[in-house]
Amino acid sequence: xxxxxxxxxxxxxxxxxxxxxxxxxxxxxxxxxxxxxxxxxxxxxxxxxxxxxxxxxxxxxxxxxxxxxxxxxxxxxxxxxxxxxxxxxxxxxxxxxxxxxxxxxxxxxxxxxxxxxxxxxxxxxxxxxxxxxxxxxxxxxxxxxxxxxxxxxxxxxxxxxxxxxxxxxxxxxxxxxxxxxxxxxxxxxxxxxxxxxxxxxxxxxxxxxxxxxxxxxxxxxxxxxxxxxxxxxxxxxxxxxxxxxxxxxxxxxxxxxxxxxxxxxxxxxxxxxxxxxxxxxxxxxxxxxxxxxxxxxxxxxxxxxxxxxxxxxxxxxxxxxxxxxxxxxxxxxxxxxxxxxxxxxxxxxxxxxxxxxxxxxxxxxxxxxxxxxxxxxxxxxxxxxxxxxxxxxxxxxxxxxxxxxxxxxxxxxxxxxxxxxxxxxxxxxxxxxxxxxxxxxxxxxxxxxxxxxxxxxxxxxxxxxxxxxxxxxxxxxxxxxxxxxxxxxxxxxxxxxxxxxxxxxxxxxxxxxxxxxxxx
Amino acid sequence: xxxxxxxxxxxxxxxxxxxxxxxxxxxxxxxxxxxxxxxxxxxxxxxxxxxxxxxxxxxxxxxxxxxxxx
Numbered sequence: 001x002x003x004x005x006x007x008x009x010x011x012x013x014x015x016x017x018x019x020x021x022x023x024x025x026x027x028x029x030x031x032x033x034x035x036x037x038x039x040x041x042x043x044x045x046x047x048x049x050x051x052x053x054x055x056x057x058x059x060x061x062x063x064x065x066x067x068x069x070x071x072x073x074x075x076x077x078x079x080x081x082x083x084x085x086x087x088x089x090x091x092x093x094x095x096x097x098x099x100x101x102x103x104x105x106x107x108x109x110x111x112x113x114x115x116x117x118x119x120x121x122x123x124x125x126x127x128x129x130x131x132x133x134x135x136x137x138x139x140x141x142x143x144x145x146x147x148x149x150x151x152x153x154x155x156x157x158x159x160x161x162x163x164x165x166x167x168x169x170x171x172x173x174x175x176x177x178x179x180x181x182x183x184x185x186x187x188x189x190x191x192x193x194x195x196x197x198x199x200x201x202x203x204x205x206x207x208x209x210x211x212x213x214x215x216x217x218x219x220x221x222x223x224x225x226x227x228x229x230x231x232x233x234x235x236x237x238x239x240x241x242x243x244x245x246x247x248x249x250x251x252x253x254x255x256x257x258x259x260x261x262x263x264x265x266x267x268x269x270x271x272x273x274x275x276x277x278x279x280x281x282x283x284x285x286x287x288x289x290x291x292x293x294x295x296x297x298x299x300x301x302x303x304x305x306x307x308x309x310x311x312x313x314x315x316x317x318x319x320x321x322x323x324x325x326x327x328x329x330x331x332x333x334x335x336x337x338x339x340x341x342x343x344x345x346x347x348x349x350x351x352x353x354x355x356x357x358x359x360x361x362x363x364x365x366x367x368x369x370x371x372x373x374x375x376x377x378x379x380x381x382x383x384x385x386x387x388x389x390x391x392x393x394x395x396x397x398x399x400x401x402x403x404x405x406x407x408x409x410x411x412x413x414x415x416x417x418x419x420x421x422x423x424x425x426x427x428x429x430x431x432x433x434x435x436x437x438x439x440x441x442x443x444x445x446x447x448x449x450x451x452x453x454x455x456x457x458x459x460x461x462x463x464x465x466x467x468x469x470x471x472x473x474x475x476x477x478x479x480x481x482x483x484x485x486x487x488x489x490x491x492x493x494x495x496x497x498x499x500x501x502x503x504x505x506x507x508x509x510x511x512x513x514x515x516x517x518x519x520x
Numbered sequence: 521x522x523x524x525x526x527x528x529x530x531x532x533x534x535x536x537x538x539x540x541x542x543x544x545x546x547x548x549x550x551x552x553x554x555x556x557x558x559x560x561x562x563x564x565x566x567x568x569x570x571x572x573x574x575x576x577x578x579x580x581x582x583x584x585x586x587x588x589x590x
Contacts, residue, residue, distance in 0.1 A: 060540060067544035071555055078559060081566035089568055089582045118541065119534025167579040167586070351587045354580075473586060476567045486563050493554065500547060508540060 006480035008472050011083040014487040016457070018075050020450055021494040025069025025501075027449055030144060030191055031198020032062040033137035035229050037130075042225075044130045054218050056121070057517050058202065059133075061505060063118060068501040070110070073147070075490065083483060087464055087474035092168030094160055094177060095150050102146035109139035144194075145187050152183030154465050155456075156251040162376045162468075164353050164369045182251060185243045186456075192236035193449050196411060199230020200445040203418050205509060207438030210429050214513040220426050227419035234412045241408070242303070248459075249304035249312065252466060254390065255459035257315045258397040260300055261289045265314040267324055271299025277395040283315050283388050315394075319387040334378075336387030339467075343382025346375035380468045389470075392461045400454040407448035414441055 036059045043051035077099065080088045088095070116124060116132035124132070153160075159176030160169040171177060203226045206219035248256045256262075261277050262269070275290035298308035305312070311324040321335030349371035356364035372379075384390055418438065421428045428434060464471040538545070568578045 063541065064544060067548050070548065071552060074555060075559065075564075078555075078564035081569070082564040085567035086582050086585050089578060090586070115531060115534060119530060119537070123530055123533075164583075165579070166575070167582045347587055350583065354583055354587060477585070478567070482563075486559075489559075489563070497547075497551065504540070504543065 007083075007478060007483060008475050010480050010483040010487055011079070011475050011478075012471065014083065014483055014490060015076065015079055017487065017494070018072075018079065018490055019453065019457075021490075021498065022069070022072045022076065023450060023453055024446065024498065025065055025072060026144070027190075027194035027197040028065045028201060029062070029069055029140055030194030031196065031229065031233065032058065032065065032201065033133075033140050034195055035198050035202055035225055036062055037133045037137045038225050038229060039222075040130050040133050044126050050218070050221070052121075053517055054221055057218070057512065058222065059117065060508060061205070064501060064504050064508065066114070068497050068504075072494070072497070083476055083478060084464070084474050085476040087469060090168055090469055090474070091153075091465065092160075092163075092166070093171055094153050094157075094169055097171065097174070098146040098150040098177075102143050105139060105143045105146070109136060109143070113139060141191050144190060145183075148186045148190055149178055149180065149183045152180045152186050153177055154463075155186075155460055156180055156182040156247075157465055157468055162373065162379070164350060164372045182244075182247050185240050185247050189237060189240035189244055189452075192233050192240060193452065195229050195233025196237055196415075197233075197445050197449055199226045199228075199233050199415065200411065200441050202226030203230060203415075204439045204442040207429070207435035208509070209513060211432055211435040211439075212513050215517045218517045220422065220429070223418065223422035223426075223429075227415055227422045230411075230415045231419050234408065234415050238408065238412065245303045246306065252460060253313055254315065254318055255392060255397065256304060257313060257318060258392040258394045258459055259401045259455065260312075261394055261398045262300070262312065262314040263289050263316045265312045265317050265324075267301070267311045267326055267328060268298045268309055269300040269304075269312040270295035270297050271303060272398075273299070277398050279395065281394075283319055283391060289394075315391055319390075336381065336384075336390055339378040339381040340384050340387065342375045342378040343380060343384075345382075346372050346379045347382040349375070376468070378467060380463065380465070380470050380473075383470050383473050384462075390462060392459050397455060397459040400451045400458065404448055404451040404455055407444055407451070411441070411445055411448060 036055055039051055039055035039058060042048070043055055080095075113132040113135040116129060117136050120129050120132065157169070158180050159171060159173035161172045162168075163170050177183075202222055206222045206226060209219045210216050245256070248259075257265070260272055261275070261281075263281070263283065272290055273294050273296050275293035275295075278288055278291055281287045281289045300312050301308050301310045304310070309326045311326070313323055317323065319336045321333045321338065323331045323333050325331060349368045353365055353368035353372065356362075356368055381390065414437070421434075460466060462470045462472065464474045535541075535545075568581065572578045572581060
């Protein structure tokens with residue numbers, strides 16, 4: 001048992017490490033591709049060679065990030081097959097189809113349009129080159145779409161049916177999987193956050209160059225595009241983030257309750273603006289959940305339902321299967337004890353199916369199969385010993401949400417101020433402290449972006465597939481020591497890649513300080 | 521044929537004219553070699569694909585794992 005827990009913990013740590021490092025590269029690729037495409041569009045439209053040189057400068061930084069980041073996501077797929085084989089089999093073609101489409105998109109785009117983008121400046125027409133650059137920008141986003149479709153299915157499994165014979169989920173409705181409401185929100189949220197991060201990146205690097213009195217004219221022009229894309233990005237990120245909150249309230253209400261450290265909900269639920277999670281708090285006890293709490297009245301009801309007079313369930317409400325109408329009347333929903341019971345019925349039926357299959361009893365197999373399907377909605381709950389096992393880590397979910405929102409709010413203010421400066425008061429960039437803030441905002445934006453993923457993935461625990469498969473049951477029969485070894489191997493490999501990326505970028509930017517970008 | 525040649529030349533000339541791109545390609549090749557020739561081959565076998573011959577056996581193995589009382 002201890003070894004199993006250790007395998008689960010190390011496999012989760014390894015996946016988290018790989019995903020976090022992967023996500024350092026991805027958002028910059030998503031956003032910088034758009035920024036370069038916008039810059040090149042200005043060049044083509046105005047015929048101004050300055051913009052071509054500016055676009056080429058940022059395209060080189062895009063290329064460095066793209067080269068270092070490419071294929072880092074493949075390791076996640078390796079981990080599925082080795083560490084998470086039960087899960088890999090159980091999801092069936094739900095994961096395979098989107099990832100295959102993603103692979104085809106990535107290969108097609110990388111082999112053709114990226115090559116034209118980098119090699120084709122003097123070999124193809126301006127317009128064809130511009131189309132290629134936009135195709136790269138669109139292509140990397142579409143590539144992200146299919147990954148997020150797969151991820152969204154894990155958060156909200158739709159369009160599928162479990163087949164006890166194959167022991168895997170089969171796709172019954174591709175449209176439902178592809179256009180899963182969670183996927184759509186996740187896609188636009190992730191892509192827009194990439195625009196934001198790349199906007200901040202361009203602003204930060206521009207500020208650093210301006211501070212060094214290098215290529216001031218080119219960097220002021222870059223700031224205009226960087227802030228325009230960045231403002232659009234952060235506004236869209238916030239809009240889709242609001243949509244995500246509504247989706248979470250519908251399909252993952254336990255995650256929303258954990259995000260708020262909310263145990264007992266009410267109609268017109270407040271939103272915690274500031275506070276500390278009480279680490280001793282447990283479901284069902286009388287201890288306060290949040291210490292030093294400052295709340296926004298009705299905030300959570302508005303966030304979750306866009307209506308201040310609605311009920312938002314807390315952890316205890318969800319466990320007990322209780323909801324309230326706007327008038328305060330109680331409605332009974334399915335309690336977690338009932339879900340656990342239904343899950344165990346499904347699992348017992350699966351055992352019966354197994355025994356019947358070994359005995360060659362087709363009638364018993366069909367009968368067991370029917371029971372599995374009838375109770376499959378709560379299949380995963382059958383693995384829990386008590387309803388409390390279904391509660392996510394509240395503190396990490398609570399704090400990651402606040403880090404994301406607070407930094408996101410800061411980034412919005414930062415971007416609006418920098419856009420005003422870029423378009424109306426460029427002389428303010430002479431102030432060194434302002435440029436230093438610009439540079440320091442780059443790592444803060446990475447923290448914000450990663451916090452969003454921590455919230456999404458930690459908040460859905462203990463599920464690897466919502467309601468169907470707990471993370472603990474998804475792991476393979478491997479030893480903890482082998483996962484530990486590859487964990488440290490990845491930590492070394494990814495750190496080396498990150499150091500290489502930062503070193504090459506810094507070297508390139510420093511070399512650009514010494515040359516005139518617009519006249520070289 | 522001439523179109524194919526021009527496409528090949530496009531890539532060849534592009535690779536030849538690279539500056540910082542040479543370093544990047546070197547990193548990409550080393551990375552891909554590590555990922556596919558070391559990690560995939562020695563550390564990340566597909567458990568079910570390597571341990572079982574048929575999908576029915578794999579389904580049985582997962583059914584057994586998911587119904588095991590842990």
